[in-house]
Amino acid sequence: xxxxxxxxxxxxxxxxxxxxxxxxxxxxxxxxxxxxxxxxxxxxxxxxxxxxxxxxxxxxxxxxxxxxxxxxxxxxxxxxxxxxxxxxxxxxxxxxxxxxxxxxxxxxxxxxxxxxxxxxxxxxxxxxxxxxxxxxxxxxxxxxxxxxxxxxxxxxxxxxxxxxxxxxxxxxxxxxxxxxxxxxxxxxxxxxxxxxxxxxxxxxxxxxxxxxxxxxxxxxxxxxxxxxxxxxxxxxxxxxxxxxxxxxxxxxxxxxxxxxxxxxxxxxxxxxxxxxxxxxxxxxxxxxxxxxxxxxxxxxxxxxxxxxxxxxxxxxxxxxxxxxxxxxxxxxxxxxxxxxxxxxxxxxxxxxxxxxxxxxxxxxxxxxxxxxxxxxxxxxxxxxxxxxxxxxxxxxxxxxxxxxxxxxxxxxxxxxxxxxxxxxxxxxxxxxxxxxxxxxxxxxxxxxxxxxxxxxxxxxxxxxxxxxxxxxxxxxxxxxxxxxxxxxxxxxxxxxxxxxxxxxxxxxxxxxxxxxxxxxxxxxxxxxxxxxxxxxxxxxxxxxxxxxxxxxxxxxxxxxxxxxxxxxxxxxxxxxxxxxxxxxxxxxxxxxxxxxxxxxxxxxxxxxxxxxxxxxxxxxxxxxxxxxxxxxxxxxxxxxxxxxxxxxxxxxxxxxxxxxxxxxxxxxxxxxxxxxxxxxxxxxxxxxxxxxxxxxxxxxxxxxxxxxxxxxxxxxxxxxxxxxxxxxxxxxxxxxxxxxxxxxxxxxxxxxxxxxxxxxxxxxxxxxxxxxxxxxxxxxxxxxxxxxxxxxxx
Numbered sequence: 049x050x051x052x053x054x055x056x057x058x059x060x061x062x063x064x065x066x067x068x069x070x071x072x073x074x075x076x077x078x079x080x081x082x083x084x085x086x087x088x089x090x091x092x093x094x095x096x097x098x099x100x101x102x103x104x105x106x107x108x109x110x111x112x113x114x115x116x117x118x119x120x121x122x123x124x125x126x127x128x129x130x131x132x133x134x135x136x137x138x139x140x141x142x143x144x145x146x147x148x149x150x151x152x153x154x155x156x157x158x159x160x161x162x163x164x165x166x167x168x169x170x171x172x173x174x175x176x177x178x179x180x181x182x183x184x185x186x187x188x189x190x191x192x193x194x195x196x197x198x199x200x201x202x203x204x205x206x207x208x209x210x211x212x213x214x215x216x217x218x219x220x221x222x223x224x225x226x227x228x229x230x231x232x233x234x235x236x237x238x239x240x241x242x243x244x245x246x247x248x249x250x251x252x253x254x255x256x257x258x259x260x261x262x263x264x265x266x267x268x269x270x271x272x273x274x275x276x277x278x279x280x281x282x283x284x285x286x287x288x289x290x291x292x293x294x295x296x297x298x299x300x301x302x303x304x305x306x307x308x309x310x311x312x313x314x315x316x317x318x319x320x321x322x323x324x325x326x327x328x329x330x331x332x333x334x335x336x337x338x339x340x341x342x343x344x345x346x347x348x349x350x351x352x353x354x355x356x357x358x359x360x361x362x363x364x365x366x367x368x369x370x371x372x373x374x375x376x377x378x379x380x381x382x383x384x385x386x387x388x389x390x391x392x393x394x395x396x397x398x399x400x401x402x403x404x405x406x407x408x409x410x411x412x413x414x415x416x417x418x419x420x421x422x423x424x425x426x427x428x429x430x431x432x433x434x435x436x437x438x439x440x441x442x443x444x445x446x447x448x449x450x451x452x453x454x455x456x457x458x459x460x461x462x463x464x465x466x467x468x469x470x471x472x473x474x475x476x477x478x479x480x481x482x483x484x485x486x487x488x489x490x491x492x493x494x495x496x497x498x499x500x501x502x503x504x505x506x507x508x509x510x511x512x513x514x515x516x517x518x519x520x521x522x523x524x525x526x527x528x529x530x531x532x533x534x535x536x537x538x539x540x541x542x543x544x545x546x547x548x549x550x551x552x553x554x555x556x557x558x559x560x561x562x563x564x565x566x567x568x569x570x571x572x573x574x575x576x577x578x579x580x581x582x583x584x585x586x587x588x589x590x591x592x593x594x595x596x597x598x599x600x601x602x603x604x605x606x607x608x609x610x611x612x613x614x615x616x617x618x619x620x621x622x623x624x625x626x627x628x629x630x631x632x633x634x635x636x637x638x639x640x641x642x643x644x645x646x647x648x649x650x651x652x653x654x655x656x657x658x659x660x661x662x663x664x665x666x667x668x669x670x671x672x673x674x675x676x677x678x679x680x681x682x683x684x685x686x687x688x689x690x691x692x693x694x695x696x697x698x699x700x701x702x703x704x705x706x707x708x709x710x711x712x713x714x715x716x717x718x719x720x721x722x723x724x725x726x727x728x729x730x731x732x733x734x735x736x737x738x739x740x741x742x743x744x745x746x747x748x749x750x751x752x753x754x755x756x757x758x759x760x761x762x763x764x765x766x767x768x769x770x771x772x773x774x775x776x777x778x779x780x781x782x783x784x785x786x787x788x789x790x791x792x793x794x795x796x797x798x799x800x801x802x803x804x805x806x807x808x809x810x811x812x813x814x815x816x817x818x819x820x821x822x823x824x825x826x827x828x829x830x831x832x833x834x835x836x837x838x839x840x841x842x
Contacts, residue, residue: 058334060289061098062351063342064090064296064325069354071300073361076188077382083303086318088191089263089311090296091358093322095195096267100227103206104271107223111215113207122199128401129356129393130192134160137185137363144370146756147590153185160189163196170255176634176663176675177596179251180817182753188362194257198264205230221275228272231265238262242312250308251674259311263319270326278331288328289339295321308715353394360389370757373764388531395524400517405509565830566796569808573798576805579762585810587823589756592815599822602640602658606633608681612659612688614696620647620655626842627655627698631689634662634819635745636704639832641825643702646833654842659692661685666703667726671710671718679713686730693734700841701736703727704743706818707776720772724779728787740789741836742780746798747773749817752806765806769799790839797828 068087075084103113134157141153159168169190172178209226210218217223242259245252253259270277280288299318303310329336336343350357364386372378582589597603604610605617630636630643640658647656663678664685665671673679693701705727711717718726731740747769755765777793784791798804798813807813811824820828836842 058329058336059343059348060325060329060336060339061094062354063339063344063347064094064322064351065354066347066350067293067296067342068094069357069361070350072188073357073383073386075300076362077365077386078379081300082305083300085305086299086303086315089315089318090322091191092195092260092263093267093270093319093326095198096231096264097271097326098267099199099202100206100231100268100271101274103203104224104227104274107206107210108219111219113203113210115203115207118203119199122196124402126192126196126355129359129398131161132393132397133359133363134186137367140363140367141185144367144757144759146593146753146758148593149182149753149757152181156184156186156189160186160193163193163200165193166190166197166255166257167193170252173251173255174249174674174676176673176678177816179675182751183362183366185363185366188358190255192358194260195264197257198261202264202268224272224275228269231268231272235262235265235269238265239312242315246309246312249674250310253311263311263315266319266323267326270323270330273327274330277327280328280331282332285328285330285332286338288324289336289342292321292324292326292328293339293341295324353390353398356390356394356398357386360393361386364389366754369754371759373755373760388528392524392528392531396521396528400513400521403513403517405513565828565834569797569828569831570800572808573800573805575809576762576807577766577800577803579805582756582762583807583810585807585812587812587821589752589806589812592812592821592823593752593756596815597634597637597662597819600637600640601644601822602637605640605658606637606660606662608661608663608675608677608685612685612692614657614659614692617659618655618657619644620650621652622655624650624653624655626650626653626700627696628657628700628702629693629696629698630656630658630660630702630704631693632660632666632704633664633706635706636660636666636702636743637662638745638819639702639704639743639825641822642820642829642832645826645829649829657692657696657698659689665705665710665723665727666730667705667723668729669718669722669726670713671723672713672715673710690733693736698736698739700739700741700836701731701734702741702743703731704745707745707773708748709772720776720779724776724783727780728783731789732787738788739841740784740787741839741841742784742789742791743832744773744777744780744792744794745818746794746814746820747804749804749814750806751817752814753816756806762805762807767804769795769802769804790841792832792835792839797831 068090070087071081071084072087073084074080075082075087103118106113138150138154138157141150144150145153156165156168159165165186169184169187172181206227209230210223213222213226218226238258238261242253242262245256245259296318299314299321303314303317325339325342329339341347364382368378368382368385372381375381587595601619602617605612624647628643628647630640636658637660643656643658647654660666661678661682663673663675664682665673666686666689670679670682673682705723709718709720710723727742731742734740747767750765750767752765777791781791781793783789805813808824808827811827812821813824815821833842
C-alpha cells in the first residue's frame with residue numbers, strides 16, 4: 049500500500065492565503081493591484097487540494113468517507129463567522145442604505161445563506177436593468193458559494209466512486225488513481241465550458257460553478273498525486289515554490305478585469321502558479337523557511353484569519369462608500385475598519401466556536417467515529433487527567449528527533465555515530481492531520497466511565513476551552529469597543545460639514561420660468577443643485593428605484609423576447625396629421641412616456657410609435673452588450689424597425705442611443721467618432737432625409753443606489769457631465785447639421801450649469817444612472833415638443 053503520511057500544517061499554504069486575501073482586499077478597496085481579484089482563484093485551488101487530501105487520508109485510514117463528520121467540520125469552520133457577517137451587514141444596510149438597496153441586501157443575504165449567491169449574482173448581472181446596479185455588500189459571497197457547492201458535492205462523488213473498489217484497493221494506489229481520473233475529467237470538461245461561456249456569456253462564466261470547477265479540480269488532482277509529488281527533491285520543490293509565487297504576483301499585475309478573457313483563459317495563470325507552490329511543497333519541510341515571503345509569522349497569521357478578512361472586506365468597502373463618500377482619508381478608515389472587524393471576528397467568533405467542546409454524545413461520536421483521521425486515544429494516564437490546560441490536538445505522531453544517551457546540545461552526529469536508543473527516548477511532536485489547518489478538539493474522556501463521569505468530562509472540556517479562549521475573547525471584545533468609540537469620535541470630526549458647499553443659483557434661475565418650459569425646468573434644477581437636504585419627492589426616490597422600468601408603458605416594445613407591434617406601441621389618434629417614430633436602445637425607451645404624453649395632449653394632431661430594443665445600439669455596427677438575449681435579438685430588431693419605418697413613412701424619426709463608448713462582439717474598441725458615424729449610417733436606411741432627429745440621452749448621473757441614503761445629502765448624488773458624453777453630443781450635432789438632419793441636446797432638462805442633480809422640483813429625474821423616471825419624462829414633454837417645433841418639424 050502506497051500511503052502518504054498526514055502532513056503537518058503547511059506554513060506556505062497559510063502564506064498563500066494571506067497573499068490572496070490581501071490582493072483581493074487591495075483590488076476592491078483601492079484598485080491595486082489591478083488583477084488582485086484573482087486571489088479568489090488561488091483560494092479555489094487551495095480548497096480543492098486540502099479538501100481532497102483530507103478525504104483521501106480518511107479513506108486510507110478507515111476505508112470510507114463519513115459525510116456527517118465532514119459536513120459537521122465544515123459547518124463549525126465556516127458558518128459562525130459567515131452568519132455574524134451576514135446578520136450585521138443586513139442590519140447596517142437598513143441604517144446606511146436607501147430602502148431599496150437595504151431590502152436587496154437582505155435578499156442577497158438569503159441567497160448567500162443558501163449557498164447559491166453565485167447563481168443569484170449571475171442572473172442579476174445579465175439582467176439589463178440591474179447589470180449596472182451598485183455592487184451588493186454581499187457580492188463576494190459568490191466565491192464562498194462556489195466552494196460550498198464543491199464541499200456539498202465532491203465528498204459524495206469521492207465516496208461513491210470508491211465504493212466500486214474493494215476496501216483494500218480503495219485504501220491504496222487504485223483509490224487515488226480513481227479520484228485523480230474523476231478530477232481530470234472535471235478539469236477538462238469545466239475548462240472547455242469556461243472557454244466557451246467566457247466568450248458568449250462573460251458575466252455568467254465569471255460566477256458559474258461549472259466554469260470554476262476546473263480550478264478546484266486542479267487542486268484535487270494535486271492531492272491525488274501527493275505520493276508522487278512527495279518524491280520531488282527538496283531543491284526542485286523549492287524552485288517550484290518560488291516560480292509559483294512569482295507567477296501569482298505576475299497574475300496580479302498583468303490580468304486586467306476590463307480586458308475580458310476571464311475565467312478562461314486568463315485564470316490559468318494564477319491556477320498554474322498556485323499549483324506549483326502546492327506541488328513543490330508536498331515533500332518538503334512544512335515550515336518551508338526558504339519561502340519566507342509566505343512562511344514568516346506575519347504572513348501565517350494573516351493566512352490564519354484570511355476567512356474573516358475575506359468575509360468583512362466587501363461589506364465594509366460598500367458601506368464605507370456611502371458613509372465616507374468623498375471624505376478625506378476614506379480609504380484608510382475603510383482599511384482600518386476591515387482590519388478591526390476581521391480580527392475581532394477571528395478572535396471572538398471564528399476560533400472559539402470552531403473549537404468549542406461538543407455535547408457529550410457528540411464528543412463520544414467525535415472520539416469513536418473511525419472516519420476521523422486522528423491518532424488513537426492517548427495512554428490512559430493522560431486520558432484520565434481531570435483537566436487540561438487547552439484542548440488537545442489529536443493527530444498522528446511524528447518522530448522529530450532521536451538522540452543517543454548522553455547527548456548534549458550542540459553536538460552533531462553523522463553516519464556511523466552510535467545508534468539512537470529505543471522509542472522510549474524519542475521526542476514526539478503532534479502533527480495536524482488536516483492541513484486546512486483544522487485540529488480536532490476532543491474532550492478528555494476517562495477510559496472507564498463511572499456515574500457522573502460525562503458531567504465531569506463536560507466541565508473539564510469547558511474549563512480547558514475557557515482557559516484557552518476566555519482571555520482572548522475578553523481582550524478582543526475590549527479592543528473592539530475601543531475601536532468603535534474611536535470611530536465615533538473620528539466620524540464626528542470629519543462629518544462636521546458637507547464635502548462641497550451649496551450651489552447658489554443666480555437670481556434669474558431662482559425665479560419661475562413663466563410660460564417657457566425650458567426656463568421652468570432649469571429653475572427646478574438650479575434649486576435642486578442648491579438644496580441642502582433631501583426634499584419630499586412624489587414619487588419618492590425609493591419608489592422609482594424599486595420600480596425601475598416596470599412603470600414604463602413602452603417597456604414591452606423594447607424587450608428582446610417580445611416582437612415589435614406598431615399597434616400596441618403607438619399612442620394618439622390614428623388620423624393624426626403628424627406621425628413620429630421613436631427608436632433606439634433603452635434611452636429611447638426612457639423617453640417614451642414623454643412622447644406618449646405629447647401625443648395624448650396634442651388633441652389628435654400627433655401619433656407616436658415607440659419601438660426598439662434595450663441594450664441594442666441603433667448603429668450600423670454591432671455594439672456588444674451582456675444583457676440576456678440582447679445580442680441574439682439586436683440585428684433582427686434593427687431590421688424589423690427599419691422595415692416598419694419604411695412602410696409607415698412617418699413625418700419624424702427620433703433616434704436616441706447611449707452616449708458611452710463600447711466595443712464590437714469580437715472585442716474591437718469603438719471610438720466616439722465611429723459610433724456617431726455608425727448611428728448616422730443606420731438612420732440613412734430609414735429613407736427620411738431631413739426628418740431624422742438625434743435626441744441626446746441624459747448625461748450619466750450618480751449611482752443612486754449608492755449615493756442616496758439616510759446619511760447622504762443631495763450633493764452626494766449630483767454629477768457632472770462626462771467628457772465622453774460631451775464629445776459624442778458635439779459629434780452628433782455636427783453630423784446632423786452636415787446631413788441636413790437635426791439634433792436635440794438633453795442638457796436643458798437634465799443639468800444646470802454643468803451640474804446634474806437627482807431631482808427637479810418634486811420629481812426624481814432618474815431611477816438609476818442612465819434612465820429617466822416616468823414622471824420626469826412626462827414632465828419634459830413640453831420641452832421636447834417645443835424643440836421639435838423650433839426645428840420646423842411640427
